[in-house]
Amino acid sequence: MSAIFTETRVKRRCNSSHVKGKLMLFARHSSDLRRRRRSRFPLRLAAAVAAAAVAALVASPLGSEPASAAPTQAQGESLRDLAAQRGIFFGVAVSPGPLQNDSSYQDIAGGEFSSITHENDMKWESVQPSPGQFNFDNADFINSFAQDNSQRIHGHTLVWHSQLPSWVEEQGTSPEALREIMNNHIGTVAGRYAGQYSSWDAVNEPWEDDGSWRQSVFYTQLGEDYVTEALTLADQADPGASHYINDYNTDGVNAKSNAMYNLAESLVSQGAPLDGVGFQSHLIAGQVPGDYQQNLERFAELGLEVAVTELDIRIPRPVTQEKLEQQAEDYSTVVQACLNVSACQGVTVWGVSDQHSWVNDWFPEDAEPLLFDDNYQPKPAYYAVQETLRG
Ligand code: XIL
Numbered sequence: 228m229s230a231i232f233t234e235t236r237v238k239r240r241c242n243s244s245h246v247k248g249k250l251m252l253f254a255r256h257s258s259d260l261r262r263r264r265r266s267r268f269p270l271r272l273a274a275a276v277a278a279a280a281v282a283a284l285v286a287s288p289l290g291s292e293p294a295s296a297a298p299t300q301a302q303g304e305s306l307r308d309l310a311a312q313r314g315i316f317f318g319v320a321v322s323p324g325p326l327q328n329d330s331s332y333q334d335i336a337g338g339e340f341s342s343i344t345h346e347n348d349m350k351w352e353s354v355q356p357s358p359g360q361f362n363f364d365n366a367d368f369i370n371s372f373a374q375d376n377s378q379r380i381h382g383h384t385l386v387w388h389s390q391l392p393s394w395v396e397e398q399g400t401s402p403e404a405l406r407e408i409m410n411n412h413i414g415t416v417a418g419r420y421a422g423q424y425s426s427w428d429a430v431n432e433p434w435e436d437d438g439s440w441r442q443s444v445f446y447t448q449l450g451e452d453y454v455t456e457a458l459t460l461a462d463q464a465d466p467g468a469s470h471y472i473n474d475y476n477t478d479g480v481n482a483k484s485n486a487m488y489n490l491a492e493s494l495v496s497q498g499a500p501l502d503g504v505g506f507q508s509h510l511i512a513g514q515v516p517g518d519y520q521q522n523l524e525r526f527a528e529l530g531l532e533v534a535v536t537e538l539d540i541r542i543p544r545p546v547t548q549e550k551l552e553q554q555a556e557d558y559s560t561v562v563q564a565c566l567n568v569s570a571c572q573g574v575t576v577w578g579v580s581d582q583h584s585w586v587n588d589w590f591p592e593d594a595e596p597l598l599f600d601d602n603y604q605p606k607p608a609y610y611a612v613q614e615t616l617r618g
Contacts (some may be wrong), residue, residue: 228470231436233367236452237259238428238489239292239476243342244510246298248598250564253382258267263411263448268612270602273292273293278300279290282545284595292492293499294403295437296368296583304338304613305338305339305340306598306609306612306613306616307338307340309340309613309616309617310341310537310573310576310616311341311576312616313513313566313616313618314412314525315513315565315566315571315573315574316341316342316379316573316574316575317339317340317341317342317573317574317575317576317612318340318341318342318343318344318378318379318381318573318574318575318576319336319339319340319342319343319344319575319576319578319579320343320344320345320346320383320537320575320576320577320578321336321343321344321345321346321369321372321579322346322347322348322583322595323348323365323368323369325579325583326368326369326372326614331371331582331603332579332603333497333581334578335579335603337371337372337376337378337598340576341377341378341379342368342379342380342381342500342575343370343372343373343376343378343379343380343381343572343575344380344381344383344536344537344575345365345366345369345382345383346577346578346585347390347582348366348369349366349382349383349384350383350384350387350388350390351385351387351390351391351392351412351415352365352391352392353365353390354366354416355392355412355415355416356391356392357394358394358398358408359411361415361416370420370423374423379425380420380424380425381424381426381428381534381536382416382417382420382424382426382427382428382468382534383412383423383427383428383431383473383536383573384427384428384429384430384431384455384473385412385413385416385417385427385428385429385430385431385457386409386413386429386430386431386445386446386453387428387430387431387432387443388441388443388444388445389431389432391444395408395444396444396491399444399448400448401448402448402449405445405448405449406449406456409445409453409456409457409460410460411431413460413461413464414460414464416460416464417460417464417465417468418465419466420465420518421464421465421467421468422467422468422483424465424468425468425469426468426469426470426471426502426503426532426534426572427461427465427469427470427471428469428471428472428505428536429455429457429458429461429462429470429471429472429475430454430457430458430469430471430472430473431472431473431474432473432474432475433446433454433472433474433487434474434477434483434486434487434491435483436476436483437482437483438481438482438485438486439486439570447455451490454472454490454494455494455497455499457502458470458494458500459499460499461600462500469496469503469504469531469532469572470502471500471501471502471503471504471505471534471536472487472490472491472501472504472505473504473505473507473536473537474505474507474508475507475508475509477504477506477507477522478506478507478508478510478515478516478522479516479517479518479519479522480516480518480520480521480522480525484522485527487504488525488526488529491504491526491529491531492529495529495530495531499563501531501533502531503531503534503572504526504533504600505534505535505536505537506522506523506533506535506536507536507537507577508535508536508537508539508561509537509538509539509577510537510539510540510541510561511539511540511541511542511593512540512541512542512543512550512553512557513550513555513557514555515540515557515560515561519560519561519564520564520568523564523565523568523570523571524568526570527568527569527570527571528565531570532570532571532572533565533568533570533571533572534565534571534572534573534574534575535561535565535571535573535574535575536575537575537577538558538561538574538576538577539576539577539578539584539586539596540557540558540561540596541584541586541590541593541594541595541596542594542595542596543592543593543618544592544593544594546594546595551595551606551607551608552607553607554595554596554606554607555606555607555608555610555611556611557608558598558608558611558615559611559612559614559615561574562574562612562615562616563615564618566615566616569575576597576598577596577597578596578597579597579599580597580598580599580601580602580603581595581596581597581599581601582592582600582601582602584597585594598612607608
């Protein structure tokens, strides 16, 4: 098991039990290590000198980047290497189809990234499409790719209103019935991978944009306690993983992130097993909130981990070179914010290349949100992230 895999599986915040006390010590040790690594100046300097030479060759205007799919791995300048030198992970969401069939996709997913999230294959509809019928084939395939490439794994997701098969609502018609369903789902899914995953989105997207509770079946049957119940079940099933609440449009200080903050603060004060808050960060070029870092910081000040979990920065059509450069600057802003907040564990981008992005289906008026283009060529955003990670 690689250092990355082991180290990032540690919780920074822990609760009362003996085991958690031990984890707390380990977490402190780990964050000390992280700080030490951050201050390993000579190493970073050497990396930066080597990187500058490479950058001079590759940081050229659009259209003249090198033809190799993952151009920097050979120089130790992959995003995962650079991120590791700064004490964070750099991750990607993947799908099993191209991971099995497309060697460029495999090379980039394995070579550039140190953390893997299943884009769809750990969701409820994927793993338990009908009551009691579990299917882990795709999830296991992705996990073995991650293990072969010494990558940490982020579980996405246990309790979410979307991509939820209709039987959950049909059968979860009382608090007791829904509790039983949740208990079985979380116990089976998180329990199966106990010890293998660094972190889990125990709860995804609990909020409406105005900061009110989303009226999911979980909320309507169980009230707001469903969050604590889900976190507790996930923690019981896999106590070594960090358990997160994750949402979108919580990336700056606003009504929705205030609701998340108030919940997080209250869960922390109650000693609920919440370890982190995830910021999906599905953003639009030119519209990164100015208080992005400040927002991460306030959650970190609660003693929680934070992570950028689903980063993509889509460009309103038509795509121009100017907008691609804006996008590059925006990626840099987000990555720099994570580097600046010591509780930030890392950044995950939501897809390997523009060709596979969900934006193509969900936001057809926008385009090209990722670091690699349709032909797996690195974009200005890729080089900007590289440069930012070099520091
Ligand atoms: C998206 C996937 O990328 C798509 O392939 C799928 O059709 C819908 O879900 N927030 C989340 C992710 O938490 O799970 C979503 O992923 C994007 C928004």
